[in-house]
Amino acid sequence: MTDALFPAERREVAPGAVHVPGWLDLHEQKDIVAQFMCWARGPVPIRAARLPGGHDMSVRTVCLGWHWQPYRYTREAGDVNGVRVLDFPDWLVTLGQRAVAAAFDDQTSAAAYRPDAALVNYYGDTAKMGMHQDKDEKSDAPVVSLSIGDTAKFRFGNTADRGQPYTDLDLVSGDLFVFGGPSRFAFHGVPKIYPGTGSRATGLASGRINITMRVTGLSE
Numbered sequence: 247m248t249d250a251l252f253p254a255e256r257r258e259v260a261p262g263a264v265h266v267p268g269w270l271d272l273h274e275q276k277d278i279v280a281q282f283m284c285w286a287r288g289p290v291p292i293r294a295a296r297l298p299g300g301h302d303m304s305v306r307t308v309c310l311g312w313h314w315q316p317y318r319y320t321r322e323a324g325d326v327n328g329v330r331v332l333d334f335p336d337w338l339v340t341l342g343q344r345a346v347a348a349a350f351d352d353q354t355s356a357a358a359y360r361p362d363a364a365l366v367n368y369y370g371d372t373a374k375m376g377m378h379q380d381k382d383e384k385s386d387a388p389v390v391s392l393s394i395g396d397t398a399k400f401r402f403g404n405t406a407d408r409g410q411p412y413t414d415l416d417l418v419s420g421d422l423f424v425f426g427g428p429s430r431f432a433f434h435g436v437p438k439i440y441p442g443t444g445s446r447a448t449g450l451a452s453g454r455i456n457i458t459m460r461v462t463g464l465s466e
């Protein structure tokens with residue numbers, strides 16, 4: 247049970263990788279869903295990124311701050327419409343700092359955290375994401391992940407390869423997951439979404455939103 251009297255338990259899944267269930271309240275989730283609807287429209291509309299092999303990802307992504315395409319960051323979305331992506335909003339920097347503070351119980355690293363890129367992913371019922379590392383950033387600052395909508399099966403592994411050891415956990419609407427330190431470059435993925443498990447009270451009728459905030463370490 248997660249409410250003010252019974253705050254969510256943090257769980258360290260691997261060194262530097264922390265799951266905080268129920269971290270976003272319903273009001274925050276609703277705000278993010280409303281923002282997502284705007285971001286998805288543009289100026290760079292949400293799209294499935296094309297992998298170098300020619301396949302499109304099953305997840306659709308819209309970016310803030312820097313545009314990501316496999317496997318680099320640019321300010322303009324050359325693979326979509328050539329337009330510059332939206333700025334990374336100040337409120338999301340603040341939320342990222344609060345997330346780092348909540349995950350690591352460390353106000354100093356939280357205050358120093360300055361995410362400048364967000365990948366905002368939308369998963370339909372059958373979307374998934376294969377095991378990968380987030381390694382296009384030139385910084386080892388933590389990645390902050392927020393989930394809203396349908397529950398996802400999330401697989402968090404090791405830094406050596408896609409295989410064992412890994413931990414499977416459910417990311418439920420409102421959950422926070424932060425990975426930094428020795429787990430910053432760990433392989434992870436989303437093998438499955440559980441359709442229909444999200445509450446419509448968030449404003450999301452179906453599917454799942456996941457936001458990952460990153461520090462690119464890039465300058466203009």
Ligand SMILES: O=C(O)CCC(=O)C(=O)O
Nearest residue numbers: 365367380400436456458
């Ligand atoms: O959807 C998730 O929980 C993870 C997303 C992810 O790993 C990514 O965008 O790089």
Ligand SMILES: [Fe+2]
Nearest residue numbers: 378379380434
């Ligand atoms: Fe990732």
